Amino acid sequence: xxxxxxxxxxxxxxxxxxxxxxxxxxxxxxxxxxxxxxxxxxxxxxxxxxxxxxxxxxxxxxxxxxxxxxxxxxxxxxxxxxxxxxxxxxxxxxxxxxxxxxxxxxxxxxxxxxxxxxxxxxxxxxxxxxxxxxxxxxxxxxxxxxxxxxxxxxxxxxxxxxxxxxxxxxxxxxxxxxxxxxxxxxxxxxxxxxxxxxxxxxxxxxxxxxxxxxxxxxxxxxxxxxxxxxxxxxxxxxxxxxxxxxxxxxxxxxxxxxxxxxxxxxxxxxxxxxxxxxxxxxxxxxxxxxxxxxxxxxxxxxxxxxxxxxxxxxxxxxxxxxxxxxxxxxxxxxxxxxxxxxxxxxxxxxxxxxxxxxxxxxxxxxxxxxxxxxxxxxxxxxxxxxxxxxxxxxxxxxxxxxxxxxxxxxxxxxxxxxxxxxxxxxxxxxxxxxxxxxxxxxxxxxxxxxx
Amino acid sequence: xxxxxxxxxxxxxxxxxxxxxxxxxxxxxxxxxxxxxxxxxxxxxxxxxxxxxxxxxxxxxxxxxxxxxxxxxxxxxxxxxxxxxxxxxxxxxxxxxxxxxxxxxxxxxxxxxxxxxxxxxxxxxxxxxxxxxxxxxxxxxxxxxxxxxxxxxxxxxxxxxxxxxxxxxxxxxxxxxxxxxxxxxxxxxxxxxxxxxxxxxxxxxxxxxxxxxxxxxxxxxxxxxxxxxxxxxxxxxxxxxxxxxxxxxxxxxxxxxxxxxxxxxxxxxxxxxxxxxxxxxxxxxxxxxxxxxxxxxxxxxxxxxxxxxxxxxxxxxxxxxxxxxxxxxxxxxxxxxxxxxxxxxxxxxxxxxxxxxxxxxxxxxxxxxxxxxxxxxxxxxxxxxxxxxxxxxxxxxxxxxxxxxxxxxxxxxxxxxxxxxxxxxxxxxxxxxxxxxxxxxxxxxxxxxxxxxxxxxxxxxxxxxxxxx
Numbered sequence: 001x002x003x004x005x006x007x008x009x010x011x012x013x014x015x016x017x018x019x020x021x022x023x024x025x026x027x028x029x030x031x032x033x034x035x036x037x038x039x040x041x042x043x044x045x046x047x048x049x050x051x052x053x054x055x056x057x058x059x060x061x062x063x064x065x066x067x068x069x070x071x072x073x074x075x076x077x078x079x080x081x082x083x084x085x086x087x088x089x090x091x092x093x094x095x096x097x098x099x100x101x102x103x104x105x106x107x108x109x110x111x112x113x114x115x116x117x118x119x120x121x122x123x124x125x126x127x128x129x130x131x132x133x134x135x136x137x138x139x140x141x142x143x144x145x146x147x148x149x150x151x152x153x154x155x156x157x158x159x160x161x162x163x164x165x166x167x168x169x170x171x172x173x174x175x176x177x178x179x180x181x182x183x184x185x186x187x188x189x190x191x192x193x194x195x196x197x198x199x200x201x202x203x204x205x206x207x208x209x210x211x212x213x214x215x216x217x218x219x220x221x222x223x224x225x226x227x228x229x230x231x232x233x234x235x236x237x238x239x240x241x242x243x244x245x246x247x248x249x250x251x252x253x254x255x256x257x258x259x260x261x262x263x264x265x266x267x268x269x270x271x272x273x274x275x276x277x278x279x280x281x282x283x284x285x286x287x288x289x290x291x292x293x294x295x296x297x298x299x300x301x302x303x304x305x306x307x308x309x310x311x312x313x314x315x316x317x318x319x320x321x322x323x324x325x326x327x328x329x330x331x332x333x334x335x336x337x338x339x340x341x342x343x344x345x346x347x348x349x350x351x352x353x354x355x356x357x358x359x360x361x362x363x364x365x366x367x368x369x370x371x372x373x374x375x376x377x378x379x380x381x382x383x384x385x386x387x388x389x390x391x392x393x394x395x396x397x398x399x400x401x402x403x404x405x406x407x408x409x410x411x412x413x414x415x416x417x418x419x420x421x422x423x424x425x426x427x428x429x430x431x432x433x434x435x436x437x438x439x440x441x442x443x444x445x446x447x448x449x450x451x
Numbered sequence: 452x453x454x455x456x457x458x459x460x461x462x463x464x465x466x467x468x469x470x471x472x473x474x475x476x477x478x479x480x481x482x483x484x485x486x487x488x489x490x491x492x493x494x495x496x497x498x499x500x501x502x503x504x505x506x507x508x509x510x511x512x513x514x515x516x517x518x519x520x521x522x523x524x525x526x527x528x529x530x531x532x533x534x535x536x537x538x539x540x541x542x543x544x545x546x547x548x549x550x551x552x553x554x555x556x557x558x559x560x561x562x563x564x565x566x567x568x569x570x571x572x573x574x575x576x577x578x579x580x581x582x583x584x585x586x587x588x589x590x591x592x593x594x595x596x597x598x599x600x601x602x603x604x605x606x607x608x609x610x611x612x613x614x615x616x617x618x619x620x621x622x623x624x625x626x627x628x629x630x631x632x633x634x635x636x637x638x639x640x641x642x643x644x645x646x647x648x649x650x651x652x653x654x655x656x657x658x659x660x661x662x663x664x665x666x667x668x669x670x671x672x673x674x675x676x677x678x679x680x681x682x683x684x685x686x687x688x689x690x691x692x693x694x695x696x697x698x699x700x701x702x703x704x705x706x707x708x709x710x711x712x713x714x715x716x717x718x719x720x721x722x723x724x725x726x727x728x729x730x731x732x733x734x735x736x737x738x739x740x741x742x743x744x745x746x747x748x749x750x751x752x753x754x755x756x757x758x759x760x761x762x763x764x765x766x767x768x769x770x771x772x773x774x775x776x777x778x779x780x781x782x783x784x785x786x787x788x789x790x791x792x793x794x795x796x797x798x799x800x801x802x803x804x805x806x807x808x809x810x811x812x813x814x815x816x817x818x819x820x821x822x823x824x825x826x827x828x829x830x831x832x833x834x835x836x837x838x839x840x841x842x843x844x845x846x847x848x849x850x851x852x853x854x855x856x857x858x859x860x861x862x863x864x865x866x867x868x869x870x871x872x873x874x875x876x877x878x879x880x881x882x883x884x885x886x887x888x889x890x891x892x893x894x895x896x897x898x899x900x901x902x903x904x905x906x907x908x909x910x911x912x913x914x915x916x917x918x919x920x
Contacts, residue, residue: 008557009540016514038608040490044518056850063480076482083483100576134512209831
């Protein structure tokens, strides 16, 4: 479990499971996320998510009160689903539990079975459920569990085989997903991206307020996953017995290739290699050129970043990937920290830095920002790499913060940050070099305008 | 369009002038309706949050604490303990075996580390279910550490935000009456229900200073435990956010005989009236206070009014929607918009009472839609139908306005702009003006379509008129 010496948590470096589940459900076409719990959970998570994405985020709630907490939340769950069916016209309802309903012992699968029987005369939506007690795991477990639930509950039979790739991208930005889709298009294959928040969480201005934002993975596309050439699942962190990719592999023999989040040259190479392996198509020229430009930029910028010491924090997959990237450009990641616990965190950090760093950065899991700051005091970092929540610590340490991931609450454009692939790495590298140059310039008494 | 409204919610919506005014309120949110409301915990957290030298420990799984970490704009002139997020981060094991031990250890650890002057322990949903004896742990830790350790009964499912306000008032009430009051002037007040967003309470305190009124305790903006402990020595409680702190005022009146009055610092008349009312209350002690207050108001207005006039030129005739947490704030906003030449066409709140809504209905123009505990579908429907130019709400309402091509002003706990006092009215006007008159709206598809339709109508009219001649 946690390797923090403290009992209390100060400024957590994680969020709770239902938030991740609600976001993953939002990435399905026609879906409404539904939290089975008290009203506050849905509202707080909506508020939190809206402030990053600046998009509507309607999460329904069974709005349990004291009576339901004692006698069970079944009637409210059923009534709530009927309400979102009639008012939102949702074709998929993603039901996630909360600490309240897990603890009072509501048996959601049974309640949903009853619901389907009771209202079998109505055109019912697909209802997917996931168990997300907030006292167990983090938002990332919630995200992955909801993604796995979508695959295991919506894919019911073997689909006709076709030249299709399943991409299970993990929790990346809408801009990242749009770029992933561009890459898949360039390989000329059909694909399913599960989940796909690229449209729903970064919508254009339109004529009206959309009840259900367009975009998201269509259910038909999810069903087609069982007939795919294979799945590519991004993220090296391992904390679940079964993921969406391994579920499809177990039930339908769809090959699952697990790669890291493709950030940095080596991790991106592995991602493109997986695509080549599944499709038989070599790296398209456009991407080879982007790779070439990235390496050229690495060469041009290496001296600015060489030997800089970085502390990386956040959700585990992103931390591992950022460490891979920083290590290969000559930045020394000195601490990799996450609020989550994951079985192979240390090993993954060792794997992605192998052959580059004499030893992997110190790995800390289950920690909060108090722990991170306490340790950072002896580490003399030059830069922090992570989401907005580390800003005050970076300020206290007198070092800049390179913002990546979620949440970005203190800068504009979080959903449009690009992290993955050669192109994403390029923008990260440019931002990193410029962050360091900006600091150098600000700290210089001379004020060189030519660096 | 009509299908945006849930059958069960019809009696929570009223259009002024259509039938006698009756609005259902203070009711549980409808399952599946995507209410904008939060929970009991939220209510307590909002009220107690700004006490800057207290430890605020959230007893529960991590979510409740992280979603409230430093999201408020409540400033402190000294310690900033309130801006940190403390939690017991309950795990599955704690849920099975109980979280009391962990709570005690966490409290002792944090009190040792931060040396707070008091600690508040917020019970969340799950604590109510697993039955941790939070009171006993708090008693125990208080005895060990010598500081007040105060349980806040804020289990989320036990109602809506209002219950949370009540729990917070109960917690505050345990502090009142425990401090030394010997140096307090009879001409003194406690400021209740101001949370010092963007330093607002400093504006208000300065007014009182100029009037010669001593402020004993800020409850709770820029709040200090020691001040709250001796707040029963003040001559008067003035209550701004009445939804959240009226209950404390009532309890103090009953126990300590402290009179209270409801005030508002938003808008011109309400701000001035509130200061005059306080002056009136103390003029038997110091007759000069009335003149000092008049002078203060006159000076402020002479600065403010010419500037407002400039903004008003562009805003005249525009239409506003107001959807806020508590209803009392809405009264002042309606009046403030009148000063800008604007009309409020939609008004509502998450937690208004019957009396609140009656008062609201009495000051609204005919045709104004009044809603209780609304949701995105209803709000977006009314914003469209009533052709609103500007929406006042919180973070959750912002995308509703923006998606419809409507300007927005954040008037919630998260805002970083001071909107209270005379200078606050100017800031408000500035923000409303900046958003409502921005050139960007012409590019938003809905506005573009409306402009096009209007143009076609005019062309058709001209053509028809031409034939007539």
